[in-house]
Amino acid sequence: MRRLLKILAIFSIWVRSLFHNQEAKQLRHSSDDTEVPIKDLDLRDRPEYVSPPIVVGPLYQCAPNVIVRGFIMHAEIDIRIDGAVVQTKEGLNPDGQAFSIPGELVDGQKVDARQRFDGEQSDWSEVETVRDHTIDFPAGLPRPEIYPPPLYECGSSTAVRNLLNGCKVWIDADGARVGGQGGGRSLASGAREPRFRAGPRRSRVRFTLRRF
Numbered sequence: 084m085r086r087l088l089k090i091l092a093i094f095s096i097w098v099r100s101l102f103h104n105q106e107a108k109q110l111r112h113s114s115d116d117t118e119v120p121i122k123d124l125d126l127r128d129r130p131e132y133v134s135p136p137i138v139v140g141p142l143y144q145c146a147p148n149v150i151v152r153g154f155i156m157h158a159e160i161d162i163r164i165d166g167a168v169v170q171t172k173e174g175l176n177p178d179g180q181a182f183s184i185p186g187e188l189v190d191g192q193k194v195d196a197r198q199r200f201d202g203e204q205s206d207w208s209e210v211e212t213v214r215d216h217t218i219d220f221p222a223g224l225p226r227p228e229i230y231p232p233p234l235y236e237c238g239s240s241t242a243v244r245n246l247l248n249g250c251k252v253w254i255d256a257d258g259a260r261v262g263g264q265g266g267g268r269s270l271a272s273g274a275r276e277p278r279f280r281a282g283p284r285r286s287r288v289r290f291t292l293r294r295f
Contacts, residue, residue, distance in 0.1 A: 134153070135196070138195060143215070146248065149182045150182070161197050163207065195207045227246055
């Protein structure tokens with residue numbers, strides 16, 4: 084009796100193993116049938132197609148420049164406002180190329196950009212509409228921050244964050260203005276200062292959307 088039970092147990096294990104192998108084969112065949120060979124996807128580089136760059140938004144009135152990203156290094160970039168090209172410049176900063184514009188941005192203007200590279204030209208980018216910062220920030224502009232702190236002796240520049248696109252930023256140290264820069268970005272911007280010295284020197288940051 085024990086021998087018969089042992090034979091039945093071995094037979095049961097063999098049957099389960101057989102069915103498991105058949106199911107595994109069916110799954111493999113099924114995946115092989117649905118898999119698309121990469122060669123059939125035609126995933127070739129297409130140098131004749133250049134994608135549009137990105138105008139970094141939001142854009143605010145009174146800003147004297149526009150920042151563009153997502154372009155090919157050394158591409159020629161056009162900035163268009165309300166259908167008219169107002170600036171053309173080579174793209175050199177992949178983190179965000181600042182483009183000066185005639186005058187300052189005005190609430191309601193439509194801004195877009197395109198790029199040219201190696202004889203090919205992209206379509207125009209998505210349009211960014213200039214906004215009124217007094218509506219978005221009725222209590223006043225957000226407070227900028229020196230980042231990352233601390234400042235060290237012999238340092239010659241300061242990184243600043245929490246800025247609005249296109250703003251101008253300046254640094255005060257011990258009550259005197261010691262540096263500034265235009266084209267602020269929401270992520271970071273640098274403002275040049277003289278070499279820091281050790282001691283209880285205090286620095287603070289201010290920014291504006293109007294000219295100095």
